[in-house]
Amino acid sequence: MAHGKGVRAVERPKFNAGPAKFNKFNRSAMPQRSMVTGRSQEPRERFAEELRRLRTERKLSLRELAKQVGWDSSLFSKMENGQTLGGPEVVQALDQFYGTPGLLVTLWELALLDPTQFKEQYRRYMVLESEAVNLWHYAVSTVHGLLQTDGYARELLSLGGAKGAELDQQVEARIGRRSLLEVAEAPPFRAILAEAVLRTPLREAREWQAQLEHLLEMSDRPNITIQVLPQSCGLHGLVSSDVMFLRLDGRTVAYVEHAYRGELIEENGSVEQLQRAYDAVRDAALPPAKSREFILRMLEEYRASHRPD
16 A cells, blocks of 8 residues: 555565564563563554554544554554554554654564464464474475465465454464565575475466466575475375474474374474485475476466466
8 A cells, every 4th residue: 555645655674573583572481471561461462552552642543543654544443453463564654653663563573473373283383483494395285384375375274264354364374474484584495395286276366376476486585495396206205294394403393284283293203204205205306497497387377278268
């Protein structure tokens, strides 16, 4: 959306919610604190509370705020109600408008990466993912969350029964994870996609094209390597399992995911066995340049088959 006349155009903030910063505020690693301010200790709720406080202290209506800052009042309403976190541009504009340099951006970053917004079985994995210095993944049938577009995430998450505001929040939480790969010191990430991933389109042709284009864009990033495993390679050790490896300080853990459950594996022997299977898959996959050509060819073929008559 266009910026209004009430504030100057602002630069997109640099994401600083990397592993060190996240660990600093990771509540699971900190002793419980006594309530001092009476405000929420949950990052998402605290962000919404601060937005409401700043506006009401200045005796502004949502409509008046929208007129001065330049975004639609409905967006500010959803942000203050916790329905959405908004984007980095609007949060920085609000910081500038309220004269709170960095406060709202900091609260927004903490809310964006708060592991409590994810289901219980994923929370420990989310914390470890934020701490990883290297990540590598094999995908059986779906694009990994770190590489998903909004449209892809929405359709995939809706299959689990989420809808309405709940679905919006889950999509926002998943897409927020992408900042892990976009920060200045982003960790290396290798993703191997089974050919089936690229041959399982979304219902909306436009959204599927956007996802293929996004994969090509991500493959251009210096810290991201994308490979394709052709179906002709046949059976292999990871034929039915999505697996993500997280290299932490001095150790590696694996997260194995099937259709209805995931499991965090930390025992060295089991992790090494999975790594050997992954190495075999990587050796059989197309090199990065050939993989990019493969994805581009899939995109061109899909565009050609979905051109309007």
